[in-house]
Amino acid sequence: MSELLQYIVTGLTTGSIYAIVALGFVTIYSVTKVINLAQGEFVMLGGMLMYTLSAAGLPYWIAFFLTIPLVMVFGMLLERIVIRPAKGADALSLIILTIGASIFIRGIASMIWGKTPKKVEPFTSNDPIQFAGASVTPQSLWVMLIMLVVVLGLYFLVEKTVIGKGFQACSANPLAARLLGISPARMSLLSFGLSAAIGALAGMAIAPILYPSFDVGLMLGVKGFSAAIFGGLGSSPGAVIGGLTIGLVESLGAGLIDSGLKDAIAFGVVLLILLIRPSGILGEKSVGKGGL
Amino acid sequence: MLSTQPMLQVEDLQVYYDQIQALAGVSLEVHEGEVVALLGANGAGKTTLLHTVSGLISPRKGKVTFKGEEITRYQPEKIVTLGIGHVPEHRQIFGTLSVKDNLILGAYHHYKKTGKNKVDEEIEKMYELFPILKERESQLAGTLSGGQQQMLAIARALMTNPKLLLLDEPSLGLAPIIVKEVLELIRRLRDELGTTVLLIEQNVFASLKISDRAYVIQRGEIVKQGSSRELLDDEEVREAYLGHKAV
Ligand SMILES: Nc1ncnc2c1ncn2[C@@H]1O[C@H](COP(=O)(O)OP(=O)(O)O)[C@@H](O)[C@H]1O
Ligand SMILES: [Mg+2]
Numbered sequence: 001m002s003e004l005l006q007y008i009v010t011g012l013t014t015g016s017i018y019a020i021v022a023l024g025f026v027t028i029y030s031v032t033k034v035i036n037l038a039q040g041e042f043v044m045l046g047g048m049l050m051y052t053l054s055a056a057g058l059p060y061w062i063a064f065f066l067t068i069p070l071v072m073v074f075g076m077l078l079e080r081i082v083i084r085p086a087k088g089a090d091a092l093s094l095i096i097l098t099i100g101a102s103i104f105i106r107g108i109a110s111m112i113w114g115k116t117p118k119k120v121e122p123f124t125s126n127d128p129i130q131f132a133g134a135s136v137t138p139q140s141l142w143v144m145l146i147m148l149v150v151v152l153g154l155y156f157l158v159e160k161t162v163i164g165k166g167f168q169a170c171s172a173n174p175l176a177a178r179l180l181g182i183s184p185a186r187m188s189l190l191s192f193g194l195s196a197a198i199g200a201l202a203g204m205a206i207a208p209i210l211y212p213s214f215d216v217g218l219m220l221g222v223k224g225f226s227a228a229i230f231g232g233l234g235s236s237p238g239a240v241i242g243g244l245t246i247g248l249v250e251s252l253g254a255g256l257i258d259s260g261l262k263d264a265i266a267f268g269v270v271l272l273i274l275l276i277r278p279s280g281i282l283g284e285k286s287v288g289k290g291g292l
Numbered sequence: 293m294l295s296t297q298p299m300l301q302v303e304d305l306q307v308y309y310d311q312i313q314a315l316a317g318v319s320l321e322v323h324e325g326e327v328v329a330l331l332g333a334n335g336a337g338k339t340t341l342l343h344t345v346s347g348l349i350s351p352r353k354g355k356v357t358f359k360g361e362e363i364t365r366y367q368p369e370k371i372v373t374l375g376i377g378h379v380p381e382h383r384q385i386f387g388t389l390s391v392k393d394n395l396i397l398g399a400y401h402h403y404k405k406t407g408k409n410k411v412d413e414e415i416e417k418m419y420e421l422f423p424i425l426k427e428r429e430s431q432l433a434g435t436l437s438g439g440q441q442q443m444l445a446i447a448r449a450l451m452t453n454p455k456l457l458l459l460d461e462p463s464l465g466l467a468p469i470i471v472k473e474v475l476e477l478i479r480r481l482r483d484e485l486g487t488t489v490l491l492i493e494q495n496v497f498a499s500l501k502i503s504d505r506a507y508v509i510q511r512g513e514i515v516k517q518g519s520s521r522e523l524l525d526d527e528e529v530r531e532a533y534l535g536h537k538a539v
Contacts, residue, residue, distance in 0.1 A: 181368075
């Protein structure tokens with residue numbers, strides 16, 4: 001019983017990270033229809049920059065809040081240098097471009113940071129809290145909290161602000177948006193910046209649990225992407241459900257069946273869902289809506 | 293009524309889609325306070341002309357001047373801020389957003405400057421002009437009927453605070469009784485809000501009735517122009533466009 005609870009806690013923690021990464025995919029996709037497979041690299045950069053800045057002697061929270069704009073600038077550069085010049089290319093070419101960009105970024109990262117994982121301190125003292133026989137680290141709670149903050153922040157931005165409505169307008173009808181003075185080019189840039197910030201948050205939140213190395217973005221990117229697809233790609237609630245489901249399936253699969261099979265089990269469940277509902281669990285309702 | 297300098301001046305506009313010429317040297321002008329109709333068959337180049345004026349397409353040759361400023365190669369996002377509102381063909385409302393959000397987005401380019409309270413007041417004004425939109429305020433725009441969507445598209449463009457309103461076939465696909473309502477509204481916009489209008493229509497008779505002047509475009513060229521009254525009596529126009537409708 002307490003073992004099961006432990007698997008669930010672990011699953012919810014990694015699932016929250018997958019959910020945040022998935023929200024990054026959704027943010028870019030719903031504004032620009034670009035599937036940015038370099039999303040995982042934002043996560044990697046978040047963890048690595050956090051490590052470098054605090055190792056350079058900056059106070060922990062200053063390093064934290066400096067990492068976010070740095071990764072944002074990085075996301076915007078990616079949009080300007082890689083995505084913008086390819087405007088009008090078909091979806092598949094754009095995906096391939098983002099894969100190329102992510103390989104490039106990973107290569108540079110391995111040159112800068114080497115191949116060894118980096119140790120990053122937790123947000124707060126990390127003495128596990130005992131809870132019904134399971135132990136929960138405060139960092140796990142932070143991860144879940146950050147996921148909630150990202151979800152609510154995105155909801156507020158997209159639904160309640162004029163900029164957010166502009167995001168939705170560009171997604172629904174770019175031509176009509178331009179005639180109202182809403183620039184799809186600028187919204188695309190903003191969505192990459194926003195998505196990079198979200199990725200950076202995920203990277204910093206998970207770093208104390210999963211010491212990051214240059215290639216951490218690959219697996220997190222793939223899992224986050226699966227979560228986004230699972231949830232319907234254009235849907236934020238779908239991304240969260242997708243992330244948590246994959247995290248739970250993975251952790252329960254590893255604990256109850258075989259830890260070597262955890263990825264196979266997670267992807268198996270995603271494939272199964274997509275066979276039953278090709279548009280993802282919340283797909284039909286939300287695709288094209290933009291944002292949430 | 294005609295001031296000396298036209299509000300909108302289009303000179304020798306040539307527009308191509310790859311090799312295909314869509315406009316072959318079009319010139320026209322719209323003066324402040326006028327309702328000008330641009331008439332022509334399907335494929336004549338009417339939409340292309342409006343797209344060029346509002347910056348969605350760049351011309352190969354020619355010049356567009358608005359209130360004395362050359363805007364030929366400006367981006368649409370900039371042109372709307374100068375005071376040209378464009379109601380595009382097929383309405384193009386944001387179907388997945390609420391009616392009210394569509395109107396808020398109309399105010400996008402001046403939202404910060406105007407402020408939320410003032411924008412809300414402007415939206416209320418639109419509701420006075422189009423009471424049905426008030427009733428449907430929180431409904432998704434995609435659930436409106438064709439006529440209501442057209443009203444919303446016009447109201448959304450008015451929210452940009454245009455001096456000149458470009459209307460691309462507002463009567464397309466509407467029931468005849470709604471067509472009449474929409475066209476009468478255009479007249480009211482000019483009379484009540486002082487909006488200058490360049491109207492594209494295939495509905496020749498009705499648009500000649502509500503406009504002051506008109507141009508007839510054929511295969512990318514202006515083939516006739518004059519006061520709407522003259523054109524209503526013009527033999528060729530009557531034969532080509534009015535058929536049995538004109539009695
Ligand atoms: N995006 C486009 N690509 C290629 N040709 C186009 C495009 N849009 C319009 N055309 C062509 O340009 C000409 C004028 O079209 P348009 O301006 O839409 O006419 P109208 O609005 O008067 O019906 C037509 O021959 C049309 O086929
Ligand atoms: Mg047309």
